[in-house]
Amino acid sequence: MKAEYDDVDAMRQAFAALAATAKPLDDCPEPPRLWAAARGEASPGETRDLIDHTASCPVCAEAWRLAVRLEDAAPASGRQPVRRPAVAQWWPAAAAAALVVAAVGVYQLREPAPPPVPTLRSAAEAGVVSDLAADAVLPREACVLAWHPEPAREGLRYAVQVTTDDLRPVVEADDLAAPRFEVPAAALAELPPGARILWRVEAFLPGGRRLASETFSVRIE
């Protein structure tokens, strides 16, 4: 490790002590989900979502610590962590939503309207809008994803997640200052021509709020 960690014990204690005066939130996950994630039995995507929750919910953070302690105390026969493929939790939901979008798309073939950007998450959550047309075809050597916050805001930082159409992770990037990201050609090397990739942006506002985009798609030339 390369940092000064003298203050970490104090921070850990202060973080843990929050539980004593906290109340559960409305959206606390069921205990078996925390149990599985803390033991390394959940997918990284599910694990990330639950860790995000524990960052803001001291009661679930306490439950997470208990799960870890219980794992340490559990009999060996009960400790068989299984690592599932690295598929983020939101992708299966996004894929299901994509089917709905596809159905809507078929319906819209009858209407002379411009194709909408695919909506793989609830539009109500959108705060980041793609600058690319739905299923735009991008060159493999210059696969630049671009977006903008809506309404326009300054000083945002962004994180991007990209997967294949069948939900395999392609690349992730974080701490981006500009609302664009070029997917490295190497990350696309194994994808066939015409392959569809899904991408999603998370925007971080200066005041601490976060906005998750819908899930967008483009095709690789």
Next chain:
Amino acid sequence: MLRQKLARAVGAVCPSWLADQRDDIVQVALIRVMDVRRKSEGEREFSSSYLWRTAYSALVDEIRRLRRRQEVTLEEETSTHEAVSPGPEQRARGHQIGAGIRSCLGHLVRPRRLAVTLYLQGHTVPQVARLLGWSPKRADNLVYRGLADLRQCLTEKGLSP
């Protein structure tokens, strides 16, 4: 036998401030297991892992219930955790820092927030890497940068752990 296993699991991690409820928690866990067995018409066998998970769920449900009703005060909890309880001033300061940490975590870029949250939960960098499906190098980097961000944020709030 089932009850013994459940009691062992609950006893292994039940916080001391919940000691009075320990038997009740074991009973709740046992009822849940028996309910599953009844629905399977007695066919169901239970692995140790399943029993421990059931005990854990019962324990967490009870903690949430008590926390929701705020039946446990901070004084009660700290007095059973520590031989020498911190004074009111120390507790208030600790709470301020904890609240500051929680607020600052919300400001971090997600990968750093994930890494630091796990680190604050007591995980090592290799464990952070394993849980999040990252390389150890990436986990190390994100913990390092995330802690730097966290310290800066706390400083801006006038807090110093």
